[in-house]
Amino acid sequence: MKLWKKIVIVIVCIILLPFIVAIFIPRTYTVAVSETINKSQQEVYDYIRLLDNQKNYSIWVMEDPNLNPQIVGTDGTVGAIQKWNSKLEDVGEGEQEITALSPERMDVDLRFKRPFEGDAKAAYLFKAVSDSQTVITAEFYSNSPYPFNLPAYLFGKKMIAEAQTTNLQNVKRILEGR
Numbered sequence: 001m002k003l004w005k006k007i008v009i010v011i012v013c014i015i016l017l018p019f020i021v022a023i024f025i026p027r028t029y030t031v032a033v034s035e036t037i038n039k040s041q042q043e044v045y046d047y048i049r050l051l052d053n054q055k056n057y058s059i060w061v062m063e064d065p066n067l068n069p070q071i072v073g074t075d076g077t078v079g080a081i082q083k084w085n086s087k088l089e090d091v092g093e094g095e096q097e098i099t100a101l102s103p104e105r106m107d108v109d110l111r112f113k114r115p116f117e118g119d120a121k122a123a124y125l126f127k128a129v130s131d132s133q134t135v136i137t138a139e140f141y142s143n144s145p146y147p148f149n150l151p152a153y154l155f156g157k158k159m160i161a162e163a164q165t166t167n168l169q170n171v172k173r174i175l176e177g178r
Contacts, residue, residue, distance in 0.1 A: 022150035027143060029153055031160045034137040035168035039175045041103065041128040044136055047175060048124050049106050050075050051082040051096070057170035059163050064091045077101070089115045096122075119143075136171070138164040 037044050047053055052075050054061045061067060064086040073080040076098075083095040093114040100107035103126065110120040125137040140160045144152035 018150055019147050022147040025149050025153045027146065027149045029142055029157055031140045031142075031157050031164065032137055033161055033164045033168060034135055035165075035172050036129065037134050037136060037172045037175055038132060039134060040132055041126050041134045044134045044171075044175065045103055045106075045126050046076075047171065048126075048136070049098070049101060051080060051098070054082070056174055057167055059166050059170075060091060064088045067091060092116075136168060138168055140164065 051069070051071055055067075055069065061069060061084070067084055067086050069082050069084040071080060071082055075082075078098050078101050081095050081097045084091065085093040092112065094110065094112040096111070097109045098106065099109050105126065106124045108122045110122060112118045112120070120143070121141040123139045123141075125139065127135045127137070129135055142152060142156065142160075144156070
């Protein structure tokens with residue numbers, strides 16, 4: 001009987017441990033990655049602000065070759081919304097809306113419907129290094145409720161960072177003509 005009691009206690013502890021750890025993990029996080037592009041700030045800004053261009057560089061859009069994101073409003077302006085609905089669960093359904101634009105920054109609200117409902121924010125920051133060189137930084141801001149903050153913090157941050165790095169490398173390749 002003592003052995004069974006010990007086994008049950010160990011199993012309960014294993015099950016409860018992630019919930020206890022999640023109490024101490026932040027519910028919000030920011031991921032930021034940067035890339036230097038050998039083009040002017042205006043050229044980089046003009047390319048990124050058009051949501052339709054994401055089909056050329058965004059790994060999320062390119063994951064579903066049958067995805068045909070729809071733009072509502074005037075692309076590249078505040079209020080423009082890109083909606084997507086994929087049959088692939090990894091791509092899911094959702095929309096993003098440009099909420100602020102300036103030559104130095106573009107802010108986007110993300111609304112996910114499937115496979116999980118949720119909201120997030122993202123931004124692109126444009127900083128001229130010279131007349132023909134720009135550092136672009138992609139930022140992603142997430143807020144995950146307890147206990148989902150633990151997997152989001154441990155795995156989501158890494159996934160977002162890798163995806164944004166690839167996206168910016170794709171933009172660099174496209175704009176620099178490589």
